[in-house]
């Protein structure tokens with residue numbers, strides 16, 4: 001199959017370390033991937049500088065294939081440098097272009113230091129929003145995090161909580177749920193996806209005595225979805241919908257804001273969680289964690305989530321015929 005393109009992410013973070021760890025784990029089995037990064041950096045793995053993605057598969061069993069994209073400044077672990085931001089962004093842009101050209105099966109992104117890119121003038125709060133611009137399909141992309149036994153989808157993502165709540169509408173929730181249901185059917189092979197829609201307030205509003213968003217916004221969204229034949233239920237009390245008993249009753253939890261979705265999955269399985277962007281013209285996954293500046297350069301970074309992200313990208317690429 002075509003190789004997966006892995007972006008460098010924040011050069012001062014753990015991206016290069018976990019890329020080396022993922023290569024060591026996958027070199028014998030695949031899926032093959034190549035890293036867009038500076039091949040002259042130190043790596044905890046043998047490296048083969050490649051000139052094109054087409055060279056990755058042959059190199060992969062012996063060395064980590066790196067599509068050499070020089071960094072303007074030598075990376076210092078734990079200390080992001082805005083001078084490297086253009087190279088970080090360029091790696092994402094190029095990986096997407098390689099997918100669109102049929103030269104890579106999918107994109108896996110290493111974590112970026114969002115504030116550093118913002119300081120360097122990047123207008124997007126994260127990959128998800130940028131990918132919506134350069135690989136979108138006409139509707140805003142949807143973030144889903146998945147681990148064995150749980151999938152979560154935040155309806156609002158990288159914005160202040162007060163603003164996220166103010167932006168909630170039945171249409172926004174239903175639109176996100178629709179894209180999720182479609183992806184679960186077409187890419188994850190779930191014939192009739194069951195969606196659990198979270199409430200916002202304690203006890204899902206307790207019949208309006210603790211807030212009316214459930215009555216005015218969430219319940220109408222669920223009704224819209226059900227009228228379309230989508231198996232949705234809610235609003236569910238957020239404090240109990242992630243218990244071991246509740247999780248098997250749905251295929252994805254539609255959550256109203258970032259932390260409502262991400263706290264349960266990272267608590268349950270930080271190492272096994274994968275971030276996947278739904279509603280793009282390409283396949284994109286990512287580890288669920290961030291740049292981990294506090295341990296960068298120490299050799300303590302766990303590559304498990306990146307390995308899971310690469311495997312899932314390959315599965316989704318096969319399901320979508322991009323492999």
Ligand SMILES: NC(=O)C1=CN([C@@H]2O[C@H](COP(=O)(O)OP(=O)(O)OC[C@H]3O[C@@H](n4cnc5c(N)ncnc54)[C@H](O)[C@@H]3O)[C@@H](O)[C@H]2O)C=CC1
Nearest residue numbers: 110111112113114115286288289290291292294295301302
């Ligand atoms: N997809 C992306 O590009 C993502 C980027 N980020 C960005 O990462 C930066 C740092 O975010 P934080 O909230 O500090 O979260 P973080 O995930 O980078 O770190 C949280 C804690 O988990 C540990 N940790 C994370 N990944 C680990 C790994 N693979 N192995 C061992 N320990 C690990 C870290 O050492 C730290 O103690 C922020 O700029 C954030 O926006 C965060 C999540 C995803």
Ligand SMILES: NCC(=O)COP(=O)(O)O
Nearest residue numbers: 126127128129262275286
């Ligand atoms: N917390 C999830 C996260 O920040 C991932 O964002 P993105 O860069 O994948 O959009």
